[in-house]
Amino acid sequence: MAHPTPQVGHQHPTSSVSATREQLLEKIRNDKNLPTLGVAITKVIEITSSSDDSIADLAHYILSDVALTQQILRLANTTTYRTAGGVAVTTISRAIFLLGFDAIKANALAALLVSGFRDQHHARLVRKELVQALCASVAAREIAKLHHRPNSEEAAVAALFKNIGKVLLAYFDHHRYEQIIRHAEERKLSTSQVCIEYLGCSFERLGEIVLHEWKIPETIIHAVQSLHFGELKKSNHAQEWLKQVSSLCEGIGEMLISQEQGIGDIHEQRRALLKRFGSALEINQNQFNSVVEHVQGEARQLALTLNVELNHHGKSNPPMIKESDFCTEFMLPAFDSQHLQASGRYPSGKPKNARDLLLAGVQDAAQMLSSSNLKLNDLLLLVLETLHHAMGFRFATACLSDLQKTKFVARLSVGERYAERQKGFQFLSTETDSVFQLALSNNVDLMVEDALNPKIQSMLPAWHKQQFPDTRSFIILPLVVEQLPLGLFYADRSKAATEGVLPDETALIKTLKGQLLTAMTRRGN
Incomplete structure (x- = not known):
């Protein structure tokens, strides 16, 4: 032209x-x-x-x-x-x-x-x-x-x-x-x-x-x-x-x-x-x-x-998205993500609405599990992100066994200084008398409110004390399938969690872990 x-x-x-x-x-x-x-x-x-x-x-x-x-x-x-x-x-x-x-x-x-x-x-x-x-x-x-x-x-x-x-x-x-x-x-x-x-x-x-x-x-x-x-x-x-x-x-x-x-x-x-x-x-x-x-x-x-008006005249624009009026009217209400932010925190950093945040994460995981396109890393990341956000942890990681099954190495992490902390988080599978090996060998979820407790201090390995000297509360969630330890989730805070973990919060955390184990088992079959 x-x-x-x-x-x-x-x-x-x-x-x-x-x-x-x-x-x-x-x-x-x-x-x-x-x-x-x-x-x-x-x-x-x-x-x-x-x-x-x-x-x-x-x-x-x-x-x-x-x-x-x-x-x-x-x-x-x-x-x-x-x-x-x-x-x-x-x-x-x-x-x-x-x-x-x-x-x-x-x-x-x-x-x-x-x-x-x-x-x-x-x-x-x-x-x-x-x-x-x-x-x-x-x-x-x-x-x-x-x-x-x-x-x-x-x-x-x-x-x-x-x-x-x-x-x-x-x-x-x-x-x-x-x-x-x-x-x-x-x-x-x-x-x-x-x-x-x-x-x-x-x-x-x-x-x-x-x-x-x-x-x-x-x-x-x-x-x-x-x-x-x-x-x-x-x-x-x-x-x-x-x-x-x-x-x-x-x-x-x-x-x-x-x-x-x-x-x-x-x-x-x-x-x-x-x-x-x-x-x-x-x-x-x-x-x-x-x-x-x-x-x-x-x-x-x-x-x-993104809060950008389509025009500067302030005209109201009719919605262009077509939805089924029937489904919209009768659909079960869902969590509003705008209200699923941490609303008030305990001194440890844990949100006071942790239960709602965990429940939303469980729903997210359930949706992922129902998809044929699910990748294990996607679900791992979702669980870590949920734990980090819902429980107010500063750092959360998925630590998995290496191919030779000689050690456990942090593979995926979220939170404050996640890359630096992930590098230092690994331990031998033969490590004895450590809180991590105890959790894995007994397949028990550990939730430590005060890491300065003498009993806990005696069970923390030297590498953890050196790499994470200011840890004051943490959880360990072992990932064990048919008595085979595949790894664990670890997440911590720099302050003691004297408020503890409520029973319904514990149940939801275990549900999240169970959803991941389901995906791991499905992949192995």
Whole structure:
């Protein structure tokens, strides 16, 4: 599609344009929050692109950020994602299991992006671009489902950052942003064409510069680059496909924002997007319409979850999610995850509503156990997260026997300094006269309220006293199947737990352990 040649009267001296761009980039570099945002985004992408343990690593990262944890749990409990049974999601590990690893990754990045740019004076302009980014990301995930390409879910990440240049300009120089948008509309040019006149580079190039400084992977940076105008051809090159998807999804985001604001002909916008991208991405009319309808519902829910209004007029938007009225009316009520936070604590750190938190974890585990996609590590992580959250432990670990059955080694952990503490938690299977061996050989759950008790001190091995010198209360839950010790759960606090463990709490802890043993037995058969 041809575009008019930029009018000479709107051009600016090269030196002035360069100076303006450098001033903008300097503002971005000097902002106190953005370098941290860049590190956080890079970390999530790095975690989700690496090892087999990336699910646990992502869960640890989310759990380390209270606000991010709450946002992901809120999202997992929306009608878009809630299971048909209506059971509330109370743990990050089950949220990952339910929503899917890639969806959690994309939504965690969306939450980080929104939080990084929410608090400032020109919220309306930034909000428009953030909502567009959310819409684009959701659209990319839907389009990725239509294709079977390696790493196609990277499209959601690429689409999220496709308009990062516009977000940055709206945040740091809203007057210039408004000028560019207005002049583009008046002259029927693309916003990037006008941006070149003002900043000496397109919005895409501005985004590239910042993403490079944030050390975002090249695959994502390449995907935010501009495409040539006109109808596109199918490409078998993964990078080009990613670029096409992110550009289409940016267009879908722009179209939906225009629809919210009552601007333009929505049918013509749909037709133009499908004409340009349909053949290249092998998307037909029905598929395209389905993607757009899904985005309208899920992006609205995502925006509400992240406290970003879809428009600035305060209009109430009707819910787009379709549910069975009958099921909604008669469904058994579930725990509300918003109320399943630690409401008051004992001096030890244990929540006063530990029973409710444990019961929610048992429900999460039951849902996992009923799935054919269950992986043992997922359930291990869920049990650890439940113990840590529900009982207020500072550190919790699953310690399992090695293949030679010569020692027990901590394999998966959560909590404060979990990686460091996990390295030091291991002991020989021949260890005698220790509280750990006692629990394993007798298959008895031990709940120690005061670790300074002389009887306990005499049973604590030297390695534990050295590695965990400030432990004041702990539990040991042996994992034994048919008299074969497979390992144990251990969790501790730095304060004595004089409040003890109530009988119903004990029963729920044993139920959690039993659920895990069921999964272990099932895997062994």
